[in-house]
Amino acid sequence: MTPRTPPTDTAPAGLRAGFEGAVHVPGDPGYDEARTVFNSMIDRRPAVVAQCSSEADVARALRFARDQGLEIAVRGGGHSVAGMALSEGGLVIDLRRMRAVEVDGNARSARVGGGATMSDLDRATQPYALATTGGRVSTTGVGGFTLGGGSGWLERAFGLACDNLLAADLVTADGGTVHTSAEENPELFWALHGGGGNFGVVTSLTLRLHDLPAMSMALLLLRPENGPEAVRTYRDVMESAPDAAGGACIYITGPPEEWVPEALVGRLVCAVLVTYAGTEAELRDVAAPLLALEREAEMIDAIDYADLQCMLDDPPGMRNYWSAEYLDGFPDEAVAAFCAGAATMPVSSGSQHVLFPMGGAVARGPADYPLPWRSSPWAVHPFGVWESERDDEQAKEWVRRVRASVMPWAGGAVYLNFIGREGQERVVAGFGERAYERLSRVKARYDPDNVFHLNHNVKPAVAVV
Known part of the structure; x- marks a missing residue:
């Protein structure tokens, strides 16, 4: 869908009439803030940013955009690494004003606004000692995260975020509203379990919550030369660990924190993170082989889940390029390849x-959802983040080299929330071929003109006459 022309001066006024939220166009005081997204590499100038306050606002903005011939982008958390939350010269349906979270402690569920972030959800559920699988940073949008599958620290215990989706409300391409659940519009409900934002603007989600009376974590910092031993030990621990255990092995730059030795600050370090949906004593028992390793620093403690979610928050204003490969196995040769990738x-x-461990409740989840990567036991996720434009090619090339280095063990499926624009073949690999065909039929019913195409796009099936 190609925009015909930008709206006239009077057209935004037509949108503003009766609009509960805020409308920003170029030159407005709030316009630049409204078009800023997580990845600072993305610098697009929409013709209109419609910051919606209600489902009626969403429907109004959608109809306006279609009448004006404007390409439509949908923004929740704005964390898409490819900048899919923005359209150059188009209209952005910005859901950030719709971020309320209503927790029903008795039903163990939460109704979450389409613009809520993980922090909104986690802080709302914490007083009830309840939680559900969320993204690994607090600023991720709940909507896009969940619709794309939703991989996080609690996934081995509670399943993927979409496995905990109980219902959703959408505004579809024609401006109508649809409620979906396992009983109501079940085929659309199936499609929302990994199919992303292809089918409409999700204005609210209802998520299953789980009891989480205790949470603990251990973060160990090692010199990079000790990384291979640590990664092998972590692999062996996780292959027999209970579902409550999660975490990652992460090569990072040593942060300037009080508990980090000065000799490690600003230098490459291997971090081993063990998360545990339980007590510190239980964690120490599971992680005993890791705690026997030589290390330079450690932080082991009970922690509120909402605080754990903030630990790896990325600073704003950085340039980003990510990718991922999901592995069928992680032998010593794969460990060596992974660790070698840290050198550059x-x-x-x-x-x-x-390196993320999968398995547990992820692998046991519904096999028919469009999430073929859920059966992979390991995931490698090169996450490039840097400041200066002059480093763009170096950082991108590093991500590509990491992917290439682990390809001998890759199964081909990929979690699409972890990647940017890598071609239609990768999109199909993210859903699986048979599931993609089924998604395409759902797309044809709810969005036959592919209005919602700024995503990992499912093209609508062509009707056979």
């Missing part, structure tokens, strides 16, 4: 070279 990682930046 841009140091003194926010980049992270990450």
Whole structure:
């Protein structure tokens, strides 16, 4: 869908009439803030940013954009690394004003506004000692995260975020509203379990919550030369660990924190993070082989889940380029390849070279959802973050080299929330071929003109006459 022309001076006025939220166009005082997203590499200038306060606002903005011939982008948390929350010269449906979270402690569920972040959700559920799987940083949008599958620290215990989706409300391409659950519009409900924002603007989600009376973590810092032993030990621990255990091995630049030795600050370090949905004593028992390793620093303690979610928050205003490969196995040769990838990682930046364990409730989840990567036991996630435009190619090339280095063990499936624009073949790999065909039929019913195409796009099926 190509925009015809930008709206006239009077057109935004037509949108503003009766609009509960705020409308920003170029030259407005709030326009530049409204178009700023997580990845500072993305610098697009929408014709209109419609900051919606209600479902009616969303429908109004959607109809306005279609009448004006404007490309539509949908913004929740704005964390898409490819900048899919913005359209150059188009209209952005910005949901950030719709971030309320209503917790029902008795039902163990939460109704979450389409613009809520993980922090909004986690802080709301914490007083009830309840939680659900969330993104690994607090600023991620709940909506896009969940619709794309939703991988996080609690996934081995509670499943992926979408496994905990109980219901959703959408505004569809024609401006109508749809409620979906396992009983109501079940095929659309299936599609929302990994199919992303292809089917409409999700204005609210209802999520299942789980009891979480205790949370603990251990973060160990090692010199990079000790990284291979630590990664092998972590692999062996996690392959027999209870579902309550999670975490990651992460090569990072040593942060300037009080507990980090000065000799490690600003230098490459191997961090081993063990998260545990339980007590510190239980964690220490599971992580005993890791705690026997030689290390330079450690932080082991009970922690509120909402605080754990903030630990790896990325600083704003950074440039980002990410990718991922999901592995069918992680033998010693793969460990060596993973650790070697850290040697060329841009140091003194926010980049992270990450290994995630899968399994547990993730692997046991519904096999028919469009999430073929859920059966993979390991994921490698090169997460490039840097400051200066002059480092763009170096950082991107590092991400590509990491992917190439682990390809001998890769299964081909990929979590699409972890990647940017890598071509239609990767999109299909993210859903699986058979699931993609089924998603395409759902797309044809709810968005036959592919209005919602700024995403990992599912093209609508062509009707056979």
